[in-house]
Amino acid sequence: MHIQAENLSIGYGSKNILEHVSFELEENKIYGLLGRNGTGKTSLLSVLAAFRKPKAGRIMVNGEEPFENAAVMETILFVYDSNLEDETEKVKKWLRMNAAFRPNYDHDYADYLCRRFNIPVNKAVKDLSKGLKSAVQVVDGLASRASLTIFDEAYLGMDAPARELFYEEVLKDYMEHPRTIILSTHLISEMAGMIEEVLIINDGTLLLQQDKEQLLERGTTVTGPKEKVLAFTEGKKRLKEQQLGSTMSIMIDAVLSDQEKQQAKAENLELGPVALQELFIHLTEGAEQHAG
Amino acid sequence: MRPTLDESKPIFQQITKMIEDDIVNGELKEGEQAPSSTQLVAYYKINPSTVLKGMNQLVDDQILYKKRGVGMFVADGARGKLLEARRQTFMEEYIGSMLQEAGRLGISTDDIYKMMEEMKRRGER
Numbered sequence: 001m002h003i004q005a006e007n008l009s010i011g012y013g014s015k016n017i018l019e020h021v022s023f024e025l026e027e028n029k030i031y032g033l034l035g036r037n038g039t040g041k042t043s044l045l046s047v048l049a050a051f052r053k054p055k056a057g058r059i060m061v062n063g064e065e066p067f068e069n070a071a072v073m074e075t076i077l078f079v080y081d082s083n084l085e086d087e088t089e090k091v092k093k094w095l096r097m098n099a100a101f102r103p104n105y106d107h108d109y110a111d112y113l114c115r116r117f118n119i120p121v122n123k124a125v126k127d128l129s130k131g132l133k134s135a136v137q138v139v140d141g142l143a144s145r146a147s148l149t150i151f152d153e154a155y156l157g158m159d160a161p162a163r164e165l166f167y168e169e170v171l172k173d174y175m176e177h178p179r180t181i182i183l184s185t186h187l188i189s190e191m192a193g194m195i196e197e198v199l200i201i202n203d204g205t206l207l208l209q210q211d212k213e214q215l216l217e218r219g220t221t222v223t224g225p226k227e228k229v230l231a232f233t234e235g236k237k238r239l240k241e242q243q244l245g246s247t248m249s250i251m252i253d254a255v256l257s258d259q260e261k262q263q264a265k266a267e268n269l270e271l272g273p274v275a276l277q278e279l280f281i282h283l284t285e286g287a288e289q290h291a292g
Numbered sequence: 293m294r295p296t297l298d299e300s301k302p303i304f305q306q307i308t309k310m311i312e313d314d315i316v317n318g319e320l321k322e323g324e325q326a327p328s329s330t331q332l333v334a335y336y337k338i339n340p341s342t343v344l345k346g347m348n349q350l351v352d353d354q355i356l357y358k359k360r361g362v363g364m365f366v367a368d369g370a371r372g373k374l375l376e377a378r379r380q381t382f383m384e385e386y387i388g389s390m391l392q393e394a395g396r397l398g399i400s401t402d403d404i405y406k407m408m409e410e411m412k413r414r415g416e417r
Contacts, residue, residue, distance in 0.1 A: 030339055167337045175330060175340055193303060193338035213345065216302060268392075273302060 001147035008057035028178040032195035049078035077146035087125035102144040110143035130157030188277040219274030223249040239282035307346035
């Protein structure tokens with residue numbers, strides 16, 4: 001599914017949560033949407049899922065506006081932390097009811113997933129634990145095989161083995177049935193590997209959209225004798241500095257040329273990569289001071 | 293294959309390194325089929341594009357070759373090529389840093405030879 005967002009503003013009343021947000025999502029890629037708490041990730045995803053309208057700007061899904069467009073909406077599935085406390089239906093029936101709106105729904109796959117997640121399918125949805133409620137929604141999200149599938153912190157309440165299962169099934173089913181997937185997450189280190197392209201929202205707008213591998217190349221830790229490290233990183237954007245005795249380590253946001261890498265080697269400076277989570281922390285640092 | 297990935301290197305490089313290691317160690321022989329991208333994705337829970345990037349690197353380096361619709365196989369001469377490359381890296385990195393450290397500690401080249409003989413004897417015992 002192809003998605004084009006043009007200059008979106010999203011907000012409630014007179015207040016805008018997000019402004020000037022433009023991006024394009026290609027078909028059959030796994031995107032990671034990252035942002036600190038309260039930056040508007042879920043609001044943005046609600047607009048993508050056609051749950052609400054943007055205040056300004058336009059969103060186009062395969063060339064059509066999705067809001068109140070039934071044909072488009074049945075191809076978009078949004079898994080989020082919804083309230084299931086009043087869902088008195090049994091899991092089995094609840095899944096079947098949702099499946100009615102999903103043309104590509106695979107019932108056998110749903111059964112298989114319920115078994116893998118150990119979901120008691122004859123129990124009422126509302127009586128399940130938080131982790132199992134999340135699992136039921138994940139089953140719905142995967143088995144629907146919607147062209148755009150959004151998992152907004154879909155793992156809430158799941159323990160580590162259940163989350164592993166979730167990641168494994170997302171990747172396996174994505175390979176067999178490619179589709180556009182958006183993962184919105186706080187568990188960056190756990191899920192970084194699954195992501196192909198990263199979107200970071202910060203400070204009321206889209207901070208960046210970049211291929212994950214390319215983004216990771218931007219972050220480098222330079223370690224060595226203080227004077228040399230300072231000289232080498234001169235003029236580069238420094239994200240973090242640490243010192244131990246005469247050894248210094250500076251994290252920079254800069255793509256190094258082969259020549260610079262050679263130079264670092266010649267000067268006995270150690271170059272190390274930076275994990276996505278750490279890069280995210282430093283790229284979005286200071287966001288609280290601007291909030292509110 | 294190693295059971296886990298770490299963050300000390302880009303993931304696609306770790307994938308290529310692991311497959312190369314298996315070829316160097318003789319666990320993966322020339323003409324044999326390399327692990328499929330499906331297997332690697334499921335095992336390491338990483339995006340298929342990352343696996344593909346690593347595999348394509350190995351194809352470019354003529355370590356693997358593609359058989360349409362079947363998978364990736366170890367190319368003839370892959371092991372020799374890798375051994376040659378590793379020999380070069382061994383000299384530049386291990387020997388290079390050894391000589392540097394020896395210089396710092398005031399250890400002469402003769403001393404290094406003696407140490408090597410000593411370590412070899414210990415290893416044989």
